[in-house]
Amino acid sequence: MTSPRLEPGTLAPAFTLPDQNGDAVALRELRGGKVILFFYPEAMTPGCTLEACDFRDSLEPFRAAGYTILGVSRDEPEKLRTFRERDGLTYDLLSDPDHKVHARYGVWGDKLNYGKVVQGVTRSTFVLDEKNRVQHALYNIKATGHVGRLRTLLDV
Template identity: 55%
Template sequence: MSERLQPGDTAPDFTLPDADGKQVSLADHRGRKVIVYFYPAALTPGCTKQACDFTDNLDLLAGQGYDVIGVSPDKPEKLAKFRDKEDLRVTLVGDPDKETLAAYGAFGEKKLYGKTVTGVIRSTVVVDESGKVEHTFYNVKATGHVAKLIKDLGLEPSGA
């Protein structure tokens, strides 16, 4: 079971291929806040809902200084299919070795339909401009998570 990160921890750096096979590093985002979210699999209903919610709120998040990176164990080819099918605008990266997922505490034992299984734990980690963990959310629900995250971060759109 991988250790969960806590606010104040240094976020584990990573370099992973995106949907086009281009390398994306957390270090490339220094100076901006980064929402790194971990999901089990591209092209599945819950993960699609979550990715679409992040895409729908990307302008609000980007306007508040946040970049969004979605991490799953999928290969770039599957991520490209996911992005194109759903018109996703968030950066999707693949971690087939699950090393980054484990480093963030987003891979391990979880309950699925009453059984204990090993897999991706749907999680979100907010990293500040200097690479420190600001917030952690583990075992989140796919539906409604982005709205809750925006509320928890105090990023309600003006006039809301």
């Protein structure tokens, strides 16, 4: 069963998750700034690496427009630290191994994988405003070209 999806205008579910160093990151601490929160299936896999590196390569325009980028996966902090170091990622990666935050954002549940229904992560991105309200909820996105389309959508 898939979790309910978030709609633009709704308050983003609050969370506190460890980053790649094990330090707690709380969404409420980011109020006052805009946030791009992207959920990806697994660190160091080809599609996830492509998406993460696209965010890395576009980080300055996003930051100049006031956005904080955060990646979220079910990987443990140690694997996220390795991923971040290996690929020169310059933003935080958050660990949600029990996928509770994934479920609250509607990105965990049934999905088709090569014609079979499996439980897993639906690659998705959320753009949050300064009050942590959802501006855009982009579900079931493709890793390739996603960051470019997001930059166009946000005019950054």
